[in-house]
Amino acid sequence: MAEEFLEIVNENGEVKGIAPRSEIHGNPALMHRVAHVLVFNGKGEILLQRRSMNKDVAPGRWDTSVGGHVDPGESPELAALREMREELGVEGRLEFLHSYIHTNHYETELVYTFRAVKEDGFEFNAEEIEEIRFWDLGEVEMAVGSSLLSDNFEHEIATYLKRFR
DSSP, rough: OOOOOOEEOOTTTEEEEEEEHHHHOOOSSEEEEEEEEEEEEESSSEEEEEEEOOOOOOOOOTOOOOEEEEOOOHHHHHHHHHHHHHHSSSOOOOOOEEEEEEOOOOOEEEEEEEEEESSOOOOOTTTEEEEEEOOOOOOOHHHHHTTBBBBBHHHHHHHHHHHOO
């Protein structure tokens, strides 16, 4: 399988270069773009995915409904739609919510977050995802800090709740 290349960006999303994923992951000085989709059902519950144990970031942890890298030359919205198809096997209308910078010891991401409403019809990618399920937002808040959730998602949900609650 060919190595994935990602754009290196500044805090405004302006492209400053391109490098292989293997060079960007593991170097928090090289910020790259990702797209997230928070999928909600009609009851206001959020769909989370439990990441495969084979993932290099947060294996086995519960994470954002959909998340993935923005390919070189791709818009964040197109990346979000592509990732919804690849990870959950669904399509839907997206609403842009916000963007923010997430950094940890491993990577720095410029995150573009979208919202979608979808009840069912999910056919998740078993190579990337162990399981999916809807969570009540109160249940999510209780899980923060318990090591059940990825640090990326803990940042994501804190940003969302601060803005929309």
